[in-house]
Amino acid sequence: MSGQRSAPASAPVAPGASPAGSIYDLGYRHYEGRRHGPLYAAWSLYVESLRSVWGFGRPATAKAAPFILAGLYALPAVVQLAFSSYFAQAVAQGQNIELFAYDSYFSQFYVLILFFCIAQAPELVCRDQRYQVLPLYFTRAMGRIEYAAARLAALATALIIVLVVPIVAIFVGDVLMKPDTFSAIADELPKALPALPASLLGAAGMAAISLAVSSFSPRRAYSAIGILAYILLMEAIPAAIKAVGAGAGWSWSDGLSLLMPVSSLDGANYWLFGSPLPNAFTGNVAAGAYFASALASLVVMTAVLFYRYRRMPA
Amino acid sequence: MSAPTPGVAGAPATAPVVSLAQGADLTIEVRHVARWYGNVVAVNDVSFGLGAGVTGLLGPNGAGKTTLLHMLAGFLAPSAGEILIRGRHPGRDPSVYRDIGLVPEREAVYPFLTGFEYVRFNARLQGLPRPGEAARDAIARVGLSDAADRAVGTYSKGMRQRVKVAGALVHDPRILLLDEPFNGMDPRQRLSMMELLGVMAEEGRTILFSSHILEEVERVGNQILVMVSGRLAASGDYRAIRALMTDRPHTILLRSSDDRALARALLGDPAVFAVELTSEGLSVRTAHLSVFRRLIAGVARGAGVRLTEVIPGDESLESVFDYLVRR
């Protein structure tokens, strides 16, 4: 324990005499022991962000949006699971019933994921900017990149959970539909396994886009609009140009599909599952290219996010 | 519970009249006004009348001052009772705002406007024939002419307060309602604002301002309304209120040629119940100020002591307020 100890002055100094200065020991202690490093700080922020995405640590109304949206996203798969016993009879007779498939699920219900990102990404990055508490973070062990990375990892983790739940529900449903459980698992598992990297890519990709766009405004509403505008416009405009390009014979216009964020994630999904691209994917773009562009989008958006936080005045 | 104000003839016991010039009309009448939010009563059966002059609305935080001011301004409906501004109910008809200037506590809007533009905007919205001139005049009155062409967003807090006041008086209103107007002003600005309020009151306006800083209220006007926990605890001249607080001992400071002898003599009198020899003089506590006043000269002469000073110790608003709040 360090600190000077000197007698507290008891009587007021007589006027005319020069007062001697003293430092009083008020019992404050310095901490000289071990301190956790930036990784621990980043981990703490990660955990706090993850909780915040789901609304824990905030009033009950904050839990409504994420849970409802996640629930709605999983709902169709869960319904299919609930009806699996009913379908089991049909399957026993040789029919193959599958309303929702692993590879197409995201493309059917991605609106809910979009909504989830629009609702929750601004919550993560806008408030600190709005109330200007960022210096409190950056003057401690955690650096700017660690801050951004922790937020990104948290949103991605939350999205992975959302994306995986219906996959699991479909898996369980499919297994239960078949008469022999163990061979059913052995059958289904390899089909379902690509869902892991697919969900990881989808979650990280959407999280990166959402956070990168949100980080540019301290007001949540504008960030939300920004994400919406980015996704919608990046889907609509290349589609429009493609439509003309096909007629005009521009061969390169097919490649514009690679610019579309959600379609790229879609295509990447199909590629990871090894399924052929459905008809909605016009043009001659290979499925693997979509995977590459989804990956590229993830990298670019993460870089934008980090750049923004490096350059943010705080 | 409100005491009738001495010196104001014909004041009804239930609706005390404050700062009334004799024979003039009441500009603001408040009759048994109450406001509650669910179980919480913010303003509880308040009645008073105001005429020309400056009145301070005093009270600790949470007393209901802002609620009352918002009701007077017509932006909050009373749960009970009625409010009349020059005979009309505020809040029904926007034309009442021609006569009212309101300076609420919240921040001014439109930080991108310059001070002059903001005041002129107010002037235009009032439908004044020459808004630019009126704006310049109002800005000069609050002493912001130098900064008038800078954006309000760059102003300090005191300057923003002043520009709000300028915006509120640009249309020459008969009534001014100000909520904590001296917030954020430095002493010099405060003094000039107080002067301004005094001058405007002389011109016949009814000015009501709320504050919890007693020195401000003391300086500007001596008419006060004291609110405690939503009720009107006292009204009128604060010195007169002090005199009415008979169940509280008064403190008087005496300076004389022989304090100790005087102390000995005073202790003999039943009107005095404590004396204290201090470095400032002789501090005397008495329950009956009027009785003491009559007897002190005689006691001093009898003890052969020459009195040099008699200073009433706690006629300040602070002690009045303190008393009312603790009750």
Add this chain to the structure above:
Amino acid sequence: MSLSIRVAILFEIMRVTVRQLLGRRRTLLLLLLSALPILLAVVFRAAGEVSVNRFTRSAFDTVDMTILLPLVAILFGSGAFGAEADDGTLVYLLAKPVPRWVVVMAKAASATLMAIALTGTSTAIAGLIGLVPGGGDGVAATEAMVLAVVVGSACYACLFLAVSLFTRRALVIGIGYMLVWEGALSLLLPGIANLSIRQYALGAASAIFKLPIESSRLSAETAFILAAVLLVVSLVIATWRLMRFELPGGTD
């Protein structure tokens, strides 16, 4: 208060509102966004594609009507009052001898005119580049598109102006309306056409020229009537809300 003074006050409020809505960064972004339809038109031209069919479906409907128009108009509509109704700074505007409907009209007009200025001009220029040179129905189609944008701007702006007086989350609600109501639900439930601003706008446009957008279901008369009803209802509700504006007692 004479009429001329009222009009002057209306313009005064409009002037200030327009300044309020135009922040530096925001204006830049919105200008860039509004340039997108023009860019698309240029691309279409370059492709030699001037069929009214293709243009309205692929460019106008997908970009202008579905994304740009609602976004810009809802942004301005909910931003006209902005946070004033919630943080109480609206009192500065209301403590004036100005009838409440004048205040509402001024704010609504500012938001609508700014939305039209951005999206209407961009649509007009896009049409001029993409459609008009092709002759035939190009001119009429362009006029119809601009009319749709004008009607749509007024409806979105006024509706969300009214909403913004009731809740802080008007902008988010607007996004939900765009995505869910006009997006997903109207695909599933055709009856929603009567309650969709998009349909009003497209229907109104058919008074000039029937734009070949399949989902457009309302006749011109119906669309105009419904749009007018929406406008009147929104403005009346907003006025009513202003009359009931209350400043809370505060922490006092």
